[in-house]
Amino acid sequence: MSARRERFIRLAPILGVAGSASAIAAVAIVASVYAGAHGERYSLLDHFISELGQVGVSRGAWLFNAGLVAAGLLFIPHSVGLGLRIRGAWAYLGMAAGICAGVSCAGVGLFPMNNLGAHIFVAMWFFRFGLLTTLLFGIAILAAPRSRARVGRSTAIFSLLAVAAYAGFLAIASVPGAGGGDPLDPSSYAHRPRVWLLAVIEWVVFFTTILWFLGGALAVSARDRRSATPSGRTTAPRRRA
Numbered sequence: 001m002s003a004r005r006e007r008f009i010r011l012a013p014i015l016g017v018a019g020s021a022s023a024i025a026a027v028a029i030v031a032s033v034y035a036g037a038h039g040e041r042y043s044l045l046d047h048f049i050s051e052l053g054q055v056g057v058s059r060g061a062w063l064f065n066a067g068l069v070a071a072g073l074l075f076i077p078h079s080v081g082l083g084l085r086i087r088g089a090w091a092y093l094g095m096a097a098g099i100c101a102g103v104s105c106a107g108v109g110l111f112p113m114n115n116l117g118a119h120i121f122v123a124m125w126f127f128r129f130g131l132l133t134t135l136l137f138g139i140a141i142l143a144a145p146r147s148r149a150r151v152g153r154s155t156a157i158f159s160l161l162a163v164a165a166y167a168g169f170l171a172i173a174s175v176p177g178a179g180g181g182d183p184l185d186p187s188s189y190a191h192r193p194r195v196w197l198l199a200v201i202e203w204v205v206f207f208t209t210i211l212w213f214l215g216g217a218l219a220v221s222a223r224d225r226r227s228a229t230p231s232g233r234t235t236a237p238r239r240r241a
Contacts, residue, residue: 005084012081016217019074020210026067027052027206030060044203046196048186050119053112065109072105075213079133085220086140086151094136101129120184124173127205131166134159134212155219158212165208169201 030052034042037057051057053064079098083091107122138159141151173183183198 013217016078019071020214023071030064068109069106076102090140097132134162155216162208162212165205
């Protein structure tokens with residue numbers, strides 16, 4: 001493994017932490033100052049995440065959208081580094097899906113809810129690629145030989161939680177909304193439900209995704225600190241002449 005590649009693999013988890021922090025900060029700050037079209041406060045029970053980025057409604061829309069773009073772009077090298085760390089067919093497939101998920105995440109920020117058609121298109125692809133990313137990397141972690149401890153197998157638990165959340169969201173999102181409208185379009189409802197199941201599950205997707213990125217990144221970073229190389233193998237000491 002070249003020194004440059006090794007440095008990149010060590011840096012990738014840090015970028016994953018930075019991407020998670022970017023998304024968390026953007027959501028927390030904008031939600032705290034949010035006032036909807038009818039003056040309502042933001043609620044995780046009946047508001048979609050993307051409503052935080054609705055220009056003209058959300059006062060901090062620009063910050064939220066910028067945070068999503070930053071998070072998506074940072075998740076790309078994180079996925080590449082994880083694929084190179086684990087290696088193998090499953091890991092490389094997960095890496096490819098992670099790149100697409102990162103691009104789609106950035107696209108959600110670039111196309112906020114004001115451009116609803118494009119927004120829903122990129123958002124749905126994010127959910128699909130997010131499902132594939134967590135599933136494929138979970139398989140890759142479990143399939144990796146135990147003799148090469150590149151990633152702790154406990155990280156696969158984070159993958160399982162995220163896979164379940166993505167699958168649940170995609171299943172419910174396939175059911176038409178009120179009057180046959182798009183289930184992701186709040187304007188298709190005359191009265192916003194007090195507890196909107198699809199919105200709640202979307203938040204579950206958000207939290208499990210952050211847990212997967214952040215938990216996995218911290219786990220591999222800790223493993224790197226305990227070893228001399230990202231593959232988990234300590235470097236043998238040099239013999240003195």
